[in-house]
Amino acid sequence: MRLLSKRNLLFVLCCFCLNLGVAIDTITSSQSIKDPGSIVSNGSAFKLGFFSPVNSTNRYIGIWYSNISVFTVVWVANRETPLNDSSGVLTISEDGNLVVLDGKKEILWSSNITNSVANSSAQLMDSGNLVLQEKTTGTIIWESFQHPCDTLLPNMKISTNIRTGNKVQLTSWQSPSNPSIGSFSANIQPLNLPQVFIWKYGSPYWRSGPWNKQVFIGIPTMDYQFQDGASLINDQEGTFSFSFTYVNGSLLHLAFNTHGNIEERFWDYEKEDWEVSLALQSGCDLYGNCGAFGSCNSQNTPICSCLQGFEPKNTEEWNRGNWTSGCVRRTQLQCERVNTSSEGSKMDGFLKLNMMKVPDFADWSHYLEADCRQQCLENCSCIAYAYDTGIGCMSWTRSLIDAQKFSSAGVDLYVRLAYSDLVTKKDMKKIVTITVIIGTVSILICTYLLWRWIAKHKARKKKDKEILLFNRGEAHKTLPSDNLNQVKVQELPLFNFEKLASATNNFHLSNKLGQGGFGSVYKGKLSDGQEIAVKRLSRTSAQGFEEFMNEAVVISKLQHRNLVRLLGCCVEGEERMLIYEYMPNKSLDAFLFDPCKYELLDWRKRFNIIEGIGRGLLYLHRDSRLRIIHRDLKASNILLDKELNPKISDFGTARIFRGNEDQANTRRVVGTYGYMSPEYVIEGRFSEKSDVFSFGVLLLEIISGRKNTVFYNDEEFLSLLGLAWKLWNSDNTVALIDPMISEPFFEMEILRCIQVGLLCVQEFAKDRPTASVVVSMLKSEIVDMPRPKKPAFTERLIALDTESSQRRKSIFSINNVTVTTVQGR
Known part of the structure; x- marks a missing residue:
């Protein structure tokens, strides 16, 4: 008997504990919440308990999120009857209602259900709903979702x-x-x-x-x-x-x-x-801000205007900015006139207003779109109509209130106007159009005749300026190649040497930005405060004179946001200098390969740089006045402005193509190892596809954050291209991504860019896409991209013997100095 009692006692204790475990989200008449107590929903999504709002000592019963760090209340029970101390209790009353009691047991708030039952309980759900239900049947008799707050x-x-x-x-x-x-x-x-x-x-x-x-x-x-x-x-x-x-x-x-x-x-x-x-x-979102027959546009100043065919009802108030008085019709509708002769015989029409928030008080009808206009036209009381596929035909017979112009979305609104108001608008458009056409043609004819007259009388002066620009102090030298002779350089502003020396503090080492193959680049500041970059040709670099002349000719013809802008040049005695806009962030490699700065290049910035280089390359190949092959596209030749927008620079080795040329050969290969295409390195053939190959290498460097040349001493790979190709074939391309930009949200876009890069570095030029196709692929305008074929330079080369090494040298350069290598700055 004693053993049985102990077992019964143990059973009761277990049940009690079990009930306690279940009751963490439940309130009963015997299980109340006393301030500062609380209960939590079964999945820990929400919490119910006492709280005080910010800057207040009053106590309220509320529901808030329990699993986030920001305290966010979503419901309040006694919002009109707060407690002024911590004596509050939330419980089930004798009649089964959920109530909030103060320290004197007085009811401050109640669920106030008349058909409540004594045997009830309140449970906090994971949805945030507080449910009062009958215990035995589970019937819901009250819920907080039916009594929301804010x-x-x-x-x-x-x-x-x-x-x-x-x-x-x-x-x-x-x-x-x-x-x-x-x-x-x-x-x-x-x-x-x-x-x-x-x-x-x-x-x-x-x-x-x-x-x-x-x-x-x-x-x-x-x-x-x-x-x-x-x-x-x-x-x-x-x-x-x-x-x-x-x-x-x-x-x-x-x-x-x-x-x-x-x-x-x-x-x-x-x-x-x-x-x-x-x-x-904005102010346009306030109901009826512009009054009857007014239209609101947050892009305009002032934001309110009368619809066409209407004028302010009270001009004085309207001009003061009080638009609620609205507008009135300027011309009475034809169907409303008593006298229908002459002007009255001309039918009313509809003015189409695009992308509008439709006015209030719309009437709905089942008419199809084709019949919506006609049924409105036949009803003289109908002053406007609109059609939306999800709604149907909407029409208005009352004043048009709360109409708003959107910059996107919205529907087309058709407003009924008298014929004269519609005709006046059309006639004005015709007059303006004809006037503009005649004026434009006249200006073009006068400009052409003036240009011909100036060209005839100043031909010799122009020729003298060109000679002064390029041959002063170098009379024995001429333009160095056919590619330069086919284009005459536009007149460039000339800077004198003294002005540039003053701007750069006599070319002091502290202003030196970098050292190129044929000279140095210095930072300068003109007397008007403009910052410039001065590229000074080395006096001992006879070879560099060709690059100087080439760059002046090429870049003077180019204008694009992703190309560095040439401000002018200086040719005095033995001095040859080009003056560019100053790029405060220097070159791309100064960020991409710098362990301290590369973190500033998140994926959005890197993708913007990739797109900008692509657009600049497309302009060089297809959209500029001349077809330009850059031939030395690399990270150190991509300059960054203060907003990290890319600009292609260094056109000293660029070549101009004639309109019917697709590729050319050269005995003097110039460029940078690792960026040059195989047909250019081995055979001296270059084309647009040569630049596309360089762009592909640059794209993979930007994504991986690694130099292409960093692999030269590696035992497994010759270059970054070899690593990228191996990871592609093993379906592990994600491993190529720089951890700094490796985020799941951008992963698909980055993998797409890697595929574009591999398509650009394919071994055979015919397999590579053009610059225009590359830009379209980057913009996702081309959805189905082909699988890339094996890139060039993917396998480890066996050491070359002396004879082959000499042979390669003879291909690359005639003076052993024109081929440069990438060095991080």
């Missing part, structure tokens, strides 16, 4: 019943420290076409525009990812309700702030904070 959680509904007038709506807090009901409320307005309204003291403050079964068409920024989980439902019994669901498991909600703005909040797990996008963004 927050709409996923699967919570705001609704309006047009038969009973009952509303479930959001209401703002009085202030961040006072959760009592504030000035603003938000609910569904189901009459005519359902839409969401925000009210301020009972008057319209903002509206969403009609629902088209996917989005509210008056919210151009409504997230297309968010729209998949949003719905507005008519239960056919008079209730219209709006709700949304979780999207991709994201933590999100809609919050109604104290200023009347609805905020769409997403939790950013990396920043550990809410990301907020506002539904209200």
Whole structure:
């Protein structure tokens, strides 16, 4: 008997403990919450308990997120009756209602259910819903989702019943420290076409525009990812309700702030904070801000204007910026006139307004788009119409209120106007168009005749200037090649030597930016404060004179945002200098291969650099006046401006192609090992595809953060191309990505760029894409890209004997100095 009693006692204790474990999310008459106690939902998503708002000592019962670092309240029970001490209790009363008691056991707040049952309990769900239900049957008799405060959680509904007038709506807090009901409320307005309204003291403050079964068409920024989980439902019994669901498991909600703005909040797990996008963004979002027949455009100053064919009702008030008086029709409609003779015989028409937020008070009809215009035209009371595939035909017979011009989204609105208002607009367009055409033709003819006259009378002066520019002090030298003779350089500003010497502090070493194959580059500052870069040809470099002349000819013809800009030149005695715009961030290799600076290049910046180089290369090959092959595209020849935008530089070795040329040969191979294509290195053949090969190497360097030449002493690979090819074939291309930019969000874009790079460095030139195709692939305009073939220089070369080494030297250079190697600066 004693043993049986012990077993019974043990059983009772186990059940009690089990009940305690289950009850962490539940409140009963015997299990209350006393301040500062709390309960947590089963999945630990939400917590219910006592709290004090910021800058307040009052105590409230509320629900907030329990698994994030930012304290965010989503529901408050006793928002109008706060506790002024910590004596509060949340419990189940004798009649089964959920109540908040103070220290005197007086009820401050109650669920106030008349049909409640004594045997009830309240449970906090992982959805954030606090549910009061009968214990035995589980019947829900009250829930917090039916009594929201300022927050709409996923699967919570705001609704309006047009038969009973009952509303479930959001209401703002009085202030961040006072959760009592504030000035603003938000609910569904189901009459005519359902839409969401925000009210301020009972008057319209903002509206969403009609629902088209996917989005509210008056919210151009409504997230297309968010729209998949949003719905507005008519239960056919008079209730219209709006709700949304979780999207991709994201933590999100809609919050109604104290200023009347609805905020769409997403939790950013990396920043550990809410990301907020506002539904209200400008004065145009305020309801009826421009009055009747006014249109609001936040891009204009002032933002309000009358619709075409209308004028301000009160001009004095309108000019003061008080637009609520609205506008009136300038010309009476034909169908409204008593006298229909002469002018009255001309039919009314419709003015099309693109991308508009449609006005309020729209009437809906089942007409198709083709019939919508006709049924409005036949009804003299119809003053405007619009059509949306998700809504149908909308028409207006009342004043057009709350119309707004969008820069994107919206629908086309057709406003009825008298014939004279439409004709005046068309005639003005014709007059302006004809005037512009005649004026343009006249200017072109006069300009051509003036140019011919100047050309005839100043030909000798122009020739003398060209000789002065290039041959002063070098009379025995002429333009060095056919490629230069085919183009005459445009007149460039001439800088005198003294001015440049002063700007660079007599070319002091402290101003030296770098050393090239044929001279040095110095930073300078002109007397007007403009910063410049001065490329000074070495006096002992007779070979470099050709590069100097070539660069002056080539770059003077080019104008592009991704090419370095030539400001002028200096040719005095033995001095040869080119003056460029100054690039404060120097060259790409100074960032990419610097262990201290490479972290500044995140993927967005690197991709911007890749795109910019591609656009510059496309301009050189196809879009400029001349077809230019750069021949020395590498990281040290890509300069970066203060915003890290790339600019291609160093055109000393560039070649100009004639219109019918596709490739050329040279006995003097110049460039940089590791960037030169195989056909250029071995055979001296170069073309656009040679530059594409260099671009591919540069692209892979930018993605991997490693120099192509860093592998030369490696036992397995000859170059970065060999490593990239091995990883591609083993489906492990991700391993090539610089850890600094390796983020899952960008992984697909980076892998696409690696594939583009491998396509650019294929061994045979015919297999490589053109610059235009490369740019299209980078922009994802070409979806299906081919698999790359084996790149050049992917296998380890056997040591060359002396004879072959000499033979290679004879191919690369006639003076053993024109081939440069990459060195990080």
